[in-house]
Amino acid sequence: MSAQPAETASGFATEGFDPATATIVAVTYNRSHLLAGLLESIVRMDPKPGHVVVIDNASSDDTTQVVESFRDRLGAELVYRRLQENTGGSGGFSEGMRVAYELGSTWMWLMDDDVEVLPDGLARMGAWAPRFKSIQGRRYDYDGSEFYWQYRVSVPLGIPIPFAPAGFDDAGYRPMNSGCFEGMFIHRDVVRRIGLPDPRFFIYWDDTIYGWLASRVTRSAIVNEFVLKRTREIRQWDMGTRHLNASSNMYRYHIMRNRGIMAHYYRAHGAYRPVYFAIGTAATFVKEIIRLVFVERTVRGTSNLWRGLRDGARIRRDPSFRVMPPLEEAPS
Structure with missing residues (x-):
């Protein structure tokens, strides 16, 4: 009912x-x-x-x-x-x-x-x-x-x-x-x-x-x-309607590292375009540098971005990676 x-x-x-x-x-x-x-x-x-x-x-x-x-x-x-x-x-x-x-x-x-x-x-x-x-x-x-x-x-x-x-x-x-x-x-x-x-x-x-x-x-x-x-x-850089929040070294690392996981999901669903995705990864890196400089007023933390970029590339190249499966098969 x-x-x-x-x-x-x-x-x-x-x-x-x-x-x-x-x-x-x-x-x-x-x-x-x-x-x-x-x-x-x-x-x-x-x-x-x-x-x-x-x-x-x-x-x-x-x-x-x-x-x-x-x-x-x-x-x-x-x-x-x-x-x-x-x-x-x-x-x-x-x-x-x-x-x-x-x-x-x-x-x-x-x-x-x-x-x-x-x-x-x-x-x-x-x-x-x-x-x-x-x-x-x-x-x-x-x-x-x-x-x-x-x-x-x-x-x-x-x-x-x-x-x-x-x-x-x-x-x-x-x-x-x-x-x-x-x-x-x-x-x-x-x-x-x-x-x-x-x-x-x-x-x-x-x-x-x-x-x-x-x-x-x-x-x-x-x-x-x-x-x-x-x-x-949260400390932030106010840009009017948009803003940038402060981050952390842990976030900085995973922002870049998890690009490798994203690539697998896009690939599994036929949406992965390597050149465009690489441009998006570079844009993400630049955005995090801007966040460091203008929100957190420092340049310390860039090593976490580089480390995440390196580990993300390893994940992206891992042929054994599998995306999460459906919980139940959809009815035919």
């Missing part, structure tokens, strides 16, 4: 969408104070999801105690998984999506621990569920400003398109061919067809590739609905 039209306390209709079939998947690592803010925001949600899955990347702080303190307050079934080692955001979201899928979730809403969900966020996302199966909502930044996310990628170059329009017309959405695990709202049918996120990325480019894979099997859209707010201030 399909869900009957419902209306939340905020007056936002959820016709054709059953919130109980949705699962929020949150990944955390040693940031229990931020995770507590996210869980507190879920307490305030209307409607609430059926499940909340928290994947703990082997935190050494009081994350376990914080999670347990919310078990009777969330208003949704809480599933807590503490991993034996830090698998990065990529491994955390892969495991979280696996758990959500095995719970029978129809919709999976992925997010980091440094966001809060707006009270009617799930209703706003659910309103688009009848039209799309891979949806990205919008976010407020730490200071309350509108956060711009580059929702289109140039597939031959393998990089985001920086001049993709930031505004929305009366349609209320824009087609996208990328993804961001800070707010990705995805249907189990898509997950079944494209498989789980690849944990080998560890961090960076994992959601870009996953969103691209989703866009190959369904219509994907970013919708003009503010549903999340970032709760962690």
Whole structure:
């Protein structure tokens, strides 16, 4: 039986969408104070999801105690998984999506621990569920400003398109061919067809590739609905609508290293163009140099870029590399 039209306390209709079939998947690592803010925001949600899955990347702080303190307050079934080692955001979201899928979730809403969900966020996302199966909502930044996310990628170059329009017309959405695990709202049918996120990325480019894979099997859209707010201030270079955030040596390494993994996914799906992809890799390297100089005011850290570039080339040339398989074969 399909869900009957419902209306939340905020007056936002959820016709054709059953919130109980949705699962929020949150990944955390040693940031229990931020995770507590996210869980507190879920307490305030209307409607609430059926499940909340928290994947703990082997935190050494009081994350376990914080999670347990919310078990009777969330208003949704809480599933807590503490991993034996830090698998990065990529491994955390892969495991979280696996758990959500095995719970029978129809919709999976992925997010980091440094966001809060707006009270009617799930209703706003659910309103688009009848039209799309891979949806990205919008976010407020730490200071309350509108956060711009580059929702289109140039597939031959393998990089985001920086001049993709930031505004929305009366349609209320824009087609996208990328993804961001800070707010990705995805249907189990898509997950079944494209498989789980690849944990080998560890961090960076994992959601870009996953969103691209989703866009190959369904219509994907970013919708003009503010549903999340970032709760962690990040140093950035403000360029108006666009901006560059500060990074870290770990990110710098994986930004370049994971280009090798991306190449395998493009190759497996007939989209790999070596010359164009090399240009995109060079552009990524230059962008990270600009980030170092203008955001972090240093040139230290370039060795991590070179190291990542070297290791990425090795991965790209590895003939034994296999992309993640579908969870189930699509019916003929």
